Amino acid sequence: MKTLSTFIILLLLPFVSLAAEDESRWLNDIKPQYFADKPIKASDLLTIEAPYRAEDPALVPVKIISKIPQTPERYIKKMWVFVDKNPYPFVGEFTFFPETGKADLAMRIRVNSYSYVRAIAEMNNGDMLMTKKFVKASGGCSAPIGTDLDAAMKRLGKMKFRLKPETKEGLAQAQLLISHPNITGMQMDQVTRFVRKPYFMDKLTVTYNGKPVLMAKTDIAISQDPNFRFYFIPQGQGELKAEFTDVHCESPISRTVCEPGKKYVKTQQVNL
């Protein structure tokens, strides 16, 4: 009997070590770098919706859903998103407000291989919550880059808002489409002599009637033509405004040497 159980343990060992490996980047690199020793609890107040098998690693739709309304007394203040196994795991740091109504966020990201996508939320009282979802990025002929780079370059900086015509429980849902190639800079320059440095959207602010509803710091894991969906609390006539900047960096995996790019602005009148 003892030999049998030893045998089973031996059989399971590869899986155990594989599972441990999946957490290793988070435990050894990401968590210490971004959160130091802060305690982070796994929580079901947050969930991530993402396809288990991503059809296109360049364009993985991810939605983070929070189960609590944003009230001045209790709200999600910040949310970080990471893809553990990406060469640069940081996807974004998103700031929400009571005016956001509900701290849900849908976006499209690049997932380089089989990896956890994780979201960490900081509540206004300092509590840290986490949820994660495993995603297998596959696809026979696709790589986590954009498709028609020249077309994307031509309309760079354009933005548009799309709104659901109806509100639900006092909340309006907005989609912000941003045209930007969000170039990763991950390529083999030495062979092809083709050099293209990381060039991506780094900061975004969305306001409604002058008050912020979403702020973000983002990186190359955001897909070409960044696309965000979020909530805000409408007050009849109003103005949505989006502002973003981009940045050029020297290395795909370091942000120590970067040069600011341009600023882009879009406003839209809404009546909801």
Place this chain on the structure above:
Amino acid sequence: MRFLILFLLWPAILLAQPALSVTEVAPGIFVHFAKQEFPNPHNHDHIANIGFIVGQRCVAVIDTGGSPQQGQALKKAIEYTTDKPVCYVINTHVHPDHIYGNRVFKQPGVKFIGHYRLARAMAARAPFDIDRAKEQWDVNLSAEDIVPPDFNIHKQMRIDLGQRHLLLTAHPTAHTDNDLSVWDEKTNTAWLADLLFIKHIPTLDGSLKGWLSEISKLEKQTYQFVVPGHGPLATHWPQAIQPEKRYLQTLLTEIREQIKQGKYLEEAVKTVGLSEKPHWQLFDAYHQRNVMSAFAELEWEDE
């Protein structure tokens, strides 16, 4: 130790490849017709139609296959077929099933030719392909397998194989942003590679509208024979490209409708184009990805 032996045997493994089976579809035009499969560790990504065209002076290789081994097998097939040397290697686009035999043809006297955007696409894909080739296709790739073109074609170029002229055309973004087609004047054969899919579902990695626009030009031609990147030889033109056109047109119509209705990408992938399923092999493997790619493109079409 085992690795050392493998390393020492490496040239022997390459030499031991049997010649690739090829069919002479028109005088001097030889095609290896691949099985229609999803790339996996068993087929080593040997899933594309590849081949060569023989002139009086020399040979032009058109796509080199999914691995150095397949490239070697193609090289052997050329040696069995003719004693003329290879003078050109034409890469029709960047996808791994078409370019990763390149390395075995790299020698003095051989010029590589591609779309002017091929090198850029190779640079962007290479780290990703090299990273996953072992796991996904059981193929070992390294930087040496990235062989960018010596000649970058912007519009068109004629090459002479000795009493045989090939017209190479660089297309605007369609299947990818670096598609190149080959036309053999002598036999009126067009080698469209992945601009044409027959039976195998078309895969979109460029521009849906761009591809449809290229199709509308291609279908005005009067080709005798057409070699697709995936699927059997086409002998009836333009009938042979109609299923592909219908599929892409269906995506265009239905996705535009979804966007108009305010639907999101996640919803569109579940509903768009399902009527096409019975008509295509590997539909489940690629269709959703096509919808996503097309959706992301069409969101911006009015700008």
